[in-house]
Ligand SMILES: Nc1ncnc2c1ncn2[C@@H]1O[C@H](COP(=O)(O)OP(=O)(O)OP(=O)(O)O)[C@@H](O)[C@H]1O
Ligand SMILES: C[C@H](N)[C@@H](CCCCCC(=O)O)NC(=O)O
């Protein structure tokens with residue numbers, strides 16, 4: 001039986017995951033959403049359009065060496081389709097985590113992550129230092145292409161919402177030009193109300209529709225402060241908080257993650273909120 005046919009068709013095929021800052025947990029939260037979407041039966045795309053801080057492939061501790069397809073081959077397979085050339089044989093660990101969440105093999109790396117640049121800098125600076133010119137229009141086309149290919153696609157930015165991407169564009173431009181609604185990942189610490197409001201206002205002012213907030217509570221904020229922070233995030237932004245995620249301390253296996261994620265995110269509700277105008 002094709003169980004896929006029994007699934008509700010998602011009215012929104014893509015979402016841009018933005019954050020209040022770098023390291024706030026965009027990749028972690030996006031991977032949970034990917035795990036849940038896949039477990040719900042959808043085909044799932046992931047895009048980390050441009051990553052900085054990438055490391056040489058061999059340095060990755062997350063790889064099962066037996067499963068590595070040489071990246072050259074993966075690039076050759078996809079270059080024609082996407083028309084984007086990889087900067088180098090580097091691995092974005094963000095991309096790796098997103099791929100693992102949806103069971104995507106190395107052959108999908110260039111689809112997930114067209115640009116992996118070295119250096120813990122903004123992608124703009126990392127690209128400049130690497131002598132790479134990122135073709136912005138192709139990147140937007142690439143996102144549209146992937147979004148059209150799967151039931152749902154998650155696109156992760158880099159850093160906060162307006163991190164510089166090229167010499168004349170930021171990730172705000174990319175989110176807007178992708179024409180996707182956004183989910184905002186925030187921490188729940190003291191100061192997070194302000195960070196959420198500013199990010200939401202900035203995004204909306206630049207034509208990005210933020211539909212939900214996910215609080216990634218790695219700092220384990222004490223319950224009263226966390227609760228009141230969430231209330232005020234919702235009150236001042238009029239955007240629902242769709243999940244509050246504690247630190248993950250379980251076994252890093254797909255099944256474990258599915259069960260764990262379901263405790264904190266009602267995925268059907270998320271898909272529904274994303275689909276609402
Ligand atoms: N809920 C969580 N439980 C355990 N570890 C987490 C959780 N959220 C994030 N982390 C870890 O915290 C670190 C920062 O998170 P993450 O890489 O997702 O941030 P990011 O917002 O994607 O940053 P960037 O701007 O670099 O893309 C990572 O090592 C990640 O695995
Ligand atoms: C190096 C980081 N991890 C991240 C880029 C963060 C840039 C922040 C720029 C800034 O706002 O100062 N790169 C990435 O997510 O691919």
Ligand SMILES: [Mg+2]
Pocket residue numbers: 026027028094156158
């Ligand atoms: Mg990330």
